[in-house]
Amino acid sequence: MNASIEPGALTQFRFGDTPEMADRLAALVVAGAKTATCSAAMHGFEAALGERQVVLAGDGRPVAVIETMSLDVIALSSVTPVQAALEGEGDLSYAYWRDVHQDYFQREGTYAPDMDVIFETFKLVAVLDTDFATKADNAVKAERAEAHAAGYTALGANA
Numbered sequence: 001m002n003a004s005i006e007p008g009a010l011t012q013f014r015f016g017d018t019p020e021m022a023d024r025l026a027a028l029v030v031a032g033a034k035t036a037t038c039s040a041a042m043h044g045f046e047a048a049l050g051e052r053q054v055v056l057a058g059d060g061r062p063v064a065v066i067e068t069m070s071l072d073v074i075a076l077s078s079v080t081p082v083q084a085a086l087e088g089e090g091d092l093s094y095a096y097w098r099d100v101h102q103d104y105f106q107r108e109g110t111y112a113p114d115m116d117v118i119f120e121t122f123k124l125v126a127v128l129d130t131d132f133a134t135k136a137d138n139a140v141k142a143e144r145a146e147a148h149a150a151g152y153t154a155l156g157a158n159a
Helices: 019-030 081-086 094-107 130-134 136-149
Strands: 011-013 036-040 052-056 062-075 116-127
Touching: 019 052, 019 062, 019 116, 019 130, 019 136, 081 094, 116 130, 130 136
Parallel strands: 011 052
Antiparallel strands: 036 116, 052 062, 062 116
């Protein structure tokens, strides 16, 4: 880890709304598959350009440090397939991204077909938990296989 990074001084957060989702998405970050996220714009900005934050696993363990590279407010319906793939989820298809994000925003009570989102890109700066990291590649494979089993076939089960 870079000596200039002091994780205790950084904002800490978990992706998603359950410990399981936090683990899944953190594993995608640590594996390098997830380099973007989005949130309902009505919540406001939760990061600033250039800000570093600590990604937590579902149990609250710090597993990575990311740095925000871009923040754009856009209509949910304007997210492109390329942007959706940057989130690293499922089979990387727009269809998968759309379905899981609509479900997520409905669960949190923010979904509307015309809603705006804050689309954030970030880079992985440091991995903080080597035990978590050793399992990350398998988590990516499981993510792809689950999407395939659910009928999403953009990458197939072995991608």
